[in-house]
Amino acid sequence: MHEICEQIAAEEHLRLRIARIYSELSPEVLQRKVAEGRTIALPPAGKLTRETIDGCEHIVGLMGHEPIAQALKAGANVVLAGRCTDAALIAALPLLRGMPPGPTWHAGKTAECGGLCTTRNDWGGVLVSIDQGGFEVEPLDDLAACTPRSVAAHMLYENADPFRIREPAGWLDVTDATYTALDDRRVRVEGSRFDADAYTIKLEGSAVVGYQTVSIVGIRDDAVVARIDEWLTSLEAFLTNRIQTVLGLDTSQYDIVLTPYGHNAVLGDLDNDPRPAREIGVVFSATAADQETATNIAKFANPYLLHHPLPDMGYLPSWSFSSSPAEMERGKVYAFVLQHAVEVDTPMELFRLDLAT
């Protein structure tokens, strides 16, 4: 990213000061926070442990507006920031210029997804104008409009709580916010509050779950489609048993999942729709500590995915693999594992700012 910026600057004959702010955190820094008891578990997570930190491949902290504001203040024309809170990116400059935090953070959150707070939510950006008493928002696209409803509704988006959002320095609270139409495309918002709280940095961390190999097999046979749960259960039981016997692996060493697309792949046991499927694509995935083991399991499962019958079938059926070879190696797969924050002494404590002169 930095090289791209420098290249564009050179091509356009621009003299730019480019700031880089790094948000990746070392495990050692976080181990120290654990030792000092300065970590906070966010629901539904349990206490942060050393093991969880060691299991992470990457950990970032979500910076607030301060590192970005510091870069701007130091004369940066371009700021390349790592992970920061969605609203901090927009809030940095107005806060640096002394705008009040309630309206500023609310404006930042509102503009964070561009046109999503307008009536044409797939299109264009928005302009937010912040003053001492509130902020105004209008779409950049002539065909879009901001309405009190479209702007207020954006607080729902990807937030568990529609009224209160945690930022590093405290809480944005829009419980008492009012949304007023200025005309048919501009909205004024007043009454947003920012309540200061202990300064914390939220963490994001992912861990390698394992290496995965998948195969896809299609089933169009009415009898099996009608009894797909029975077919899947018997196949999984058979494979689990044979993987132990033939490959010598017990279930603590691998994980197999049969996901029936067309039946209930998306919702699983939450699916309450009784309608039958017409055809089903079963995605078989094997996950293990290394790719070779995952692929061995998938190759071992191959003939059974191809031929597994219902118990009362008097013949050996065949099912439809989507490719040959059927096995697709997916490499590492990751899951999010951190739902925690840490206390810091200063907003910059965990972040490094590089500003070329």
Place this chain on the structure above:
Amino acid sequence: MTGNRTLGTLADQIRSKNAGPFWVTIDIFLRTDEDYQLAAAENVLTPELIAGRYKVPATMIQIFRVPKLRVIKISYPRREPQGSIHDRDMHAAHQFMPLLSVPVPLQP
């Protein structure tokens, strides 16, 4: 008018999405104040009903009723964090589906 409608036919829009990798949030938008009053009645979307449909503890379910927007918002922890081997819906895009068939009495 008496009888029931389903939430899926009454609502203007129902959507679900991750609220971070550990939570799901569902937004139910109603067309009119009358429809909102019906769907937002305390006995329609109860924590117990939601707990049953999503197999999560009722105590962990948050329900927000926002009359100004004619919106009911429901948030609950994911059973599997995003990306886990058993996660079937990485962005929780379809998790609103089990609510479509919830009966809404037409007389509050």
